[in-house]
Amino acid sequence: MRTIRVVLLLALIAVLAVVPLKAQGKSATVSWLQEPDSLSPLYTSMTFGFYTYQLYLSPAWTFDKNLNASPVLVTEMPSSENGGISEDGKTFTLKLKEGLTWSDGDPLDSADFIFTIDMIMNDANAVNSRNPYDLLTSYSAPDATTVVLEFAEAYAPWQATLFTSVLPQHVLQPVFDAEGTLDNADFNRNPTVSSGPFVFDEWSVGSFMRFSANESFALGRPILDTIVVTFVPDDVTYVAGLVAGDADVGTFVAFSDVPVLKDAGLNVEILPSGYNEGWYLNVSAERGHPALQDVRVRQALAMGFDRFSFNEDLNYGATFVPSGFWENTPYDNPDIEPWPYDPEAAAALLDEAGWVDSNGDGTRDKDGVELVLRFITNTRGIRMDLQALAQQQLLQIGIGTEFDQLPQRCLLQ
16 A cells, blocks of 8 residues: 655655655655755755755754654754753754765765855855854864854754755865856756765656665665655646556645545555644835734734634645644644634724725725735645635735735745
């Protein structure tokens, strides 16, 4: 029986690297709904790009399905007890494992960690993000197995952001020295060395990527010999391919497709993660809608859309409304309740904030500005369904919406 795993973050990598898929022997085919735009962590902001580069680039630590961190390249998780985190929360000392190597046999040590920060922070590289390294006041490598990071202030989200990948200095330093940037490095699409569970073999654009087992992976050779990652254009093709047996593992399966997959005899597993689907509001005073500057308007958005019924009806009751950003993580506060669906209270908040329908056109306005929000998402069916439902419900409390659906690559630009 094939297994479709609805997973997120490093849980997928752990499954592929450690769990044997008996029906397929030593090889597995994984289906992605999007094709990564790059295999370099510096140049992709795509979720599937993140998944894919972690097949060949190890993070300093990884997470189990309960989001507890465990070492990969480090000897132990930094803590105040072991001296890895200073009392003021500003200084982090990472101790690397002895004898780490890249897949070509070159040492993987603190120089690679320092080089990674150097490249992220160098203005010559048009990287996706410099966070969190732009918050550092200094960083150093006292020896080959020690990395010290100094933050300007206590830094809480270090587990989720520090060294989610490490770059090979011995491969990329010569490229940077010769070209003055890594923007056009062949490594971004054709990485020649690996520190992760698999080694990159091939990328057939628009079709598939192939990876083979890395004999020198820090956690030991993976059980699988080969992983093939295939790319499909939409949910319909995705589900049809899974039913036909074109792939052994799928992720981000729409809940509406679960009955079809189960009827076809496939095993569907839902694994919890710390990822929560949500709306990201543009609160920029210069580029966002002025209404979003007011917390009462933002709260009205949460209370004016029936997330509870959406999860029950469109997600088949398989999900629930999170109470906050940290839901399903070890840091969640179980005493916090999510905002209820209460359109009357939402309307009252909008009135209080001064957004009223003064011209009778059906949407609220203030100081000559209509409360009409532009709502952009990608082309996945469930997200477009959410847009349509949100438009109906938000209009009932006087908030208008304008839709746009873009391919994921365009959405993130």
